[in-house]
Amino acid sequence: MPPVSEILPPGGLAQLAPVASSAYFLDVDGTLLAIRPRPEDVVADASLLGLLAGLSDAAGGALALVSGRKIDDIDRIFAPAVFCAAGLHGAEIRFPDGSRILAQSGVMDIARPKLLAFVARHQGLRLEDKGATLAVHFRQRPDLGPEVLAALMGVARGDVAGDLAVQEGKMVAELKRAGHHKGTAIAALLKAAPHAGRQPVFIGDDLTDESGFSFVNALGGISIRIGPAEEPSAARHRLSDPDELRRELRSLLGG
Incomplete structure (x- = not known):
């Protein structure tokens, strides 16, 4: 993958992706909120809740949270607000009208x-x-990263149906259904109002987000990775951290 090509200047998001014509797809951990040692400790603050609600309203509802978390966990983090969402890397989706694609957990039984x-x-x-x-x-045991990855890949290869794949992330590796990723989640959401017909904007921070970056790039959309410039990525723009992202989201609302 090529390196991130451009640091987004202050106010750059408002120029690239105005609310009147854009659909915003936002990762959660490491993007909107800092990563915590324990996933259950992540909770959105009132300022972020107000910012996202305002942006969703300004964009006519064309805002969705796209995460590796379950949608139920996304709702816990952003309570009492409820947003359109894709969870488990696209295995489950809640559309703006409330209809849902539900994840099938039986594939993990073995x-x-x-x-x-x-x-x-x-x-x-x-x-x-x-x-x-x-x-x-393996955040507490980074030395075990290669062993964790090998173990998950071994389980995936042993699946006779060929329905499992391994997704790498920051100090985590995940076993998921093959064919589900953030790119497919965004594709599904773009088929329905109010996202349909708008320029897709995807913002993430991790290897799990690369499929989303590649997908929106292919559509001529906007891809932004949160994190250091030296990290290679398909994203075409970069911001340093969640605080810079909040600054850019506020700029969309004239703040």
């Missing part, structure tokens, strides 16, 4: 005990069971 046993053998690892995906966190 993999679950294998990963539970693997994590139990390695102190410092944590298994996050999301039902339709299984994530192994």
